[in-house]
Amino acid sequence: MDTTNTKHGFLEFVYDFYKTMKLNEINLVYEGEITHQITKAFTSLTEASMEKEDEPSGVQRKVFHVMVECLQNISKHAENSTVLNDPLEGRGIFMVSRGDDMYKVTTGNVIDNTKVEHLREFIDHINSLNKDELKLLYKKQIKEGRLSEKGGAGLGFIDIVRKTGQPLDVHFLPVNENASFFILISTITRK
Amino acid sequence: MQTIKISGTDDTPGVILDKENGLFQITGRSLPEDVAAFFEPILEWMAAYAEDPLEKTIFDFKLSYFNTASSKLLLDVLLNLEEMVEEGHDVTVRWYYPEDDEDMEEAGEEYADIVEVPFEQISYSLD
Secondary structure, eight states: OOSHHHHHHHHHHHHHHHHHHHHTTEEEEEEEEOOHHHHHHHHHHHHHHHHHTTOOHHHHHHHHHHHHHHHHHHHHHOOOOGGGTOOOSSEEEEEEEEOSSEEEEEEEEEEEGGGHHHHHHHHHHHHHOOHHHHHHHHHHHHHHOOOOTTSOOSOHHHHHHHHHOSOOEEEEEEOSSSEEEEEEEEEEEOO | OOOEEEOOOSSSOEEEEETTTTEEEEEEEEOOSSHHHHHHHHHHHHHHHHHSOOSEEEEEEEEEEEOHHHHHHHHHHHHHHHHHHHTTOEEEEEEEEETTOHHHHHHHHHHHHHSOSOEEEEEEOOO
16 A cells, blocks of 8 residues: 555545445444454444434344344354455454434355355245244244354344344355355334 | 352343342343353252252342343253252242333243243333
């Protein structure tokens, strides 16, 4: 970044990035390793901002729930993406945006292609269930599921859909023959 | 029996397991970094307590938030209580929820459905 050209390009990027964030009403964006400390910092930051905005406590709680589950998903499931010359696991992008009617919590992380089909089917299935069916699935999973080595209970997606009452918006973008970029968008309506 | 007393933090619950004074409580927020490690001593204590419990055990849950990983471990605590009930002991769970928190109220109802332990649902005001 020592030439004037690169520097100019970088400054343009900063301004464009700022404008894009404003346009998409993004309050928080982060790329990197998601640790427990990061999870705590982001949730308390967002809580403080919602408190300041006098957001109803029900909305605050739902946003908090969704943020925690999404952040923990990345920290537990993001792959070691050597394809991206990225030596660390548990990395990804995390965004929170707030519009007039809703909050959106967006995560993106690299996953192994062998997991794509199962994940897509699982989320499609959850999205197709009504409130009572979700409740049954949650109960079945909490009773029969085992805590994974990484401390996941397999309940995160089910819980998000139950708490928000909104389907999960998921996308898989190709990275290469072995990996995909998994984008998960959760919506919390402001009432 | 040794008493367990853990102060709550912004990501781990407060825990009191005190046989001598008949106090059994899990309170506050639960999203520990290592949920299994956090609950391990609690579950061990519960298993030991179940061998020779008090005549009546009233177990209070007063949580403002728990993540899904914690929900699994909370069920394990409740399953310990269920075993005590199965062996003929008198056990009651008091499930406290903030009065405007339907999700926490429903979580208590669901646990009450899953385990065979008498549940009391009690709402409280956050003010």
